[in-house]
Amino acid sequence: MSMVPSLESGSVRRRMAWHGLSPVARRRLFWGLFFISPWLIGFVAFTAYPIAASLFYSFTDYNIINRTPHMVGWNNYADLLEGRYDTWKSLRVTLRYVGMLVALATVFDVIIAMLLNMKVRALSIYRTIFYLPVMVPVVAASLTWVWVLNPNYGLVNGLLDRIGVEGPAWLASQRTALLSLVLVSVWGSGRAVLIYLAGLKEIPMHLYEAADIDGANAWRKMWAITLPLLTPQMLFNVITLTIFSFQSIAAPEIMTGGGPNKSTLLFGYLLYLVAFENLKMGFASAMAWVLFLVILTLTLIMFYGSRNWVHYER
């Protein structure tokens, strides 16, 4: 297909592009578009339109009650930067949450995967145990954790009490609530363990044999072979976990309601509250775009930064 740079109108150019195609290519274009047509329709209705509408709403005072949106320029964004609805506090809480979660989950998941990779017996039982939390519906899991972490009657503090340790108030305390959410999320990160395990199985054995001949010990082999060759999976898991955890609504909604004292007011959840409790659809749309930009920026930084630490050669 040759693109003709000219002053001709779009329709003429399109027709020329169509005519420029061989009959075979035309047939393929027809069938290709035919097969992807459900996606094309869905993309317009459920993605492209909402993106455009959301951008538009973010410059209006739209709420569900007053049905006509009024343009307010950059006001929503300006208010957001001034911290209306605690946006700054929420953003700080979210960054802490994502940072702790990604760090803890990565360390924990890699350790579990390496243990599972050590030719242990009953691998499938262990694998099931670590994957099981992923199978529990998020609502059932969150409600169970509220009960497990209950300061007075919950299992965790009950067990700590037996060994003479006075447990913290977990979700009920401003100091430990966010950490509790992080621990619950780490508990549910078994999917990543499976991905790491698959990555470990791909590492060629001859590398370890060569290291053995050179007299390297297990510790040295882990840092020189295993971890560097696991970095592609780390990049994938870190990026997907970052993207997902920034959008988290269910966990804070069910377990803390953003409290105590807004210490778990995650940005995605605050956005939900502003949109569907306060019905400030315009302001919430602006928040959604800020959220998107934050996620996009961090993802791009991770992608470009990954050149320094991800090893693709095998």
Added chain:
Amino acid sequence: MSSLAASDALVRRMEYGYTLQRIAAHAALIVFGLIFMLPFLWMVSSSLKPNADIFDIPVRLIPKTFVFTNYPEAISAIRFLRYLGNTFIYAFGLMTGAVLSNVFIGYGFARIEWPGRDVVFIIVIATMMLPAQVRFIPLFILYSNWGWLETFAPLLVPAFFGNAFFIFLVRQFMLTFPRDLDDAARVDGAHELQIFWRIVVPLSRPAIITIAIFDFMWGWHDYINPLVFLRDPDKFTLSVGLRLYFSQHGAEWGLLMAAATMFTLPMVLVFFFAQRTFIEGISFTGVKG
């Protein structure tokens, strides 16, 4: 190939005799595994305790007396069976939509070379990056204008128009079939629809099963979409319904844990019967993604 290499490697490792390390690994796995299991055990154990024992101090993981009354009570306290049925409708509808649409769309991206295909495919992948929150508000308004908020439509209809993650998965899978396969059929004058239906669909069975299980599970789990888009209490799924044990009865822990157990059990069964598919699907998306 890789599993062969892996088992080969395992045999060699045994020869090296890492017995001590393996014992240490087992010990660590057992400790971590127990910690991981505790919330489940606590959930099931609480569901079997009589109301009087729920708040016992010191806590006991094994109930003093076992009762099963929490289960029938949990079912009658809220409209459990109704929500269970709705959850099935949602999960099953999503699964149907996902299988029908994504296999069809995947064929268009994997088996036909049309001008502009790769650019469009990049757009498909890019849509995965967009936070759900960006779309929620306009879609809510749109569905409200269409009168969809009182029905299952907001949850089910979009599933019939493809999903970037599954399109990606199916495409990767279909790319592994030899090119000659459909070219030969084309030379014989077969129609694209015939090639799709007679050759590619039967070969894609593993990918279809993966999508079906993943999306059924997704529908069973999903909390946010029912929360935002279901305005009619008759249409609530269990995810949304479970919260009613809180508001109506002021946290009836015994009932809630019984309901949570019943809500979780089908997923655990799905996992046991489809373990292989799960592990392969997840490993595949992670490594190649």
